Amino acid sequence: MKRFYKNVTTEQDDGGWRIALDGRGVKTPARNPQVVPTKVLAGAMAEEWARQGETIDPSAFQLRDLADYAIDAVRETRDALVAELAAYADTDTLCYRGDEGDALHERQLEVWEPLLLAAEQRWDVHFERIGGIIHRPQPKATLTQMAAVLGAQDNFTLAALHMLTSLSASLIIALTAIEPGADAQALWAAASLEEDWQAELWGSDAEAAQTRQARFEAFQFAMRFAELAKA
Numbered sequence: 001m002k003r004f005y006k007n008v009t010t011e012q013d014d015g016g017w018r019i020a021l022d023g024r025g026v027k028t029p030a031r032n033p034q035v036v037p038t039k040v041l042a043g044a045m046a047e048e049w050a051r052q053g054e055t056i057d058p059s060a061f062q063l064r065d066l067a068d069y070a071i072d073a074v075r076e077t078r079d080a081l082v083a084e085l086a087a088y089a090d091t092d093t094l095c096y097r098g099d100e101g102d103a104l105h106e107r108q109l110e111v112w113e114p115l116l117l118a119a120e121q122r123w124d125v126h127f128e129r130i131g132g133i134i135h136r137p138q139p140k141a142t143l144t145q146m147a148a149v150l151g152a153q154d155n156f157t158l159a160a161l162h163m164l165t166s167l168s169a170s171l172i173i174a175l176t177a178i179e180p181g182a183d184a185q186a187l188w189a190a191a192s193l194e195e196d197w198q199a200e201l202w203g204s205d206a207e208a209a210q211t212r213q214a215r216f217e218a219f220q221f222a223m224r225f226a227e228l229a230k231a
Contacts, residue, residue: 001056008049010042013018017042019049027065032070034064035157041067041228064224070159081158086147090138090169094190104197119172120177123149127172145209146171160226167191167219175218178226188216 005021012018016035019026019042026034035171036042040217045063052060074081094112098104125142153161157178164174168191177187192212199208 001058003052003054005049008046010039010046019046021049026074028068030068032071034067034071036067037229038156039155041225046227049229051188061134061224062221063228066159066163066222067156069162070156072164074155074158078155081162082147084170085150085161085165085174086143087159088165088169088174089143089146092127092134092138092172093168093194094169094172095127095138096133100129100131101166104194104195107193107197111193115172115176115187115190119176149175154228154229157226159170160222160229162227163222164219167215167222177223182223184216184220184223188219191219 005023009020009023010017010138011025013025014033015037016037017039018033018035019078032196036045037182041063045067047061048061083151097108097112116129123145125141125145128134128136128138150158150161160178161174164177165180168174168177168187170191173187173191175183176182195212
């Protein structure tokens with residue numbers, strides 16, 4: 001598609017901020033006004049439009065696409081999405097450990113346990129640590145509280161959490177990632193601990209390393225989106 005606009009601006013609209021192309025407000029695929037909660041997020045989305053050349057590259061609109069998901073999809077299916085994300089609390093990767101005394105178990109204790117302890121303190125919950133891979137339910141009070149934590153998030157944060165949880169297979173890591181000052185490298189290392197352990201034992205190939213890097217970049221992007229949506 002050829003570029004069809006000259007000027008990109010941001011303007012206040014309906015309690016939030018909106019991008020305008022030659023003075024006309026952008027709409028979502030569902031024809032909703034594309035209103036986002038903060039000026040900085042709108043500014044970053046406007047930069048996506050401003051960076052386009054004579055031909056528009058649809059793949060360059062990552063912020064726009066996630067914002068559209070928050071507006072069109074999360075708003076319509078919010079309760080179902082909260083339930084989907086809350087289910088991760090019952091099977092969170094960080095709660096499942098190798099055999100006690102094994103080197104893998106020791107690394108899991110070193111990397112995962114501080115994250116679990118911080119989560120328990122932050123949300124006043126208790127997570128059961130489980131040896132092996134056989135599922136064991138988490139306490140009902142924990143699941144109820146984690147659902148409440150998710151329910152308190154705005155639609156844009158939930159959109160980011162959907163990405164973060166899917167990428168990390170951990171609700172704890174995802175929620176920690178949206179905390180102020182979160183360390184993306186450390187959190188991704190925790191999410192990739194078992195994968196990296198296997199690579200240390202058996203080696204890794206270039207394709208696997210490339211896939212891991214792409215997933216990490218997506219994780220960082222989702223963190224950035226959540227930060228911009230709250231700034």
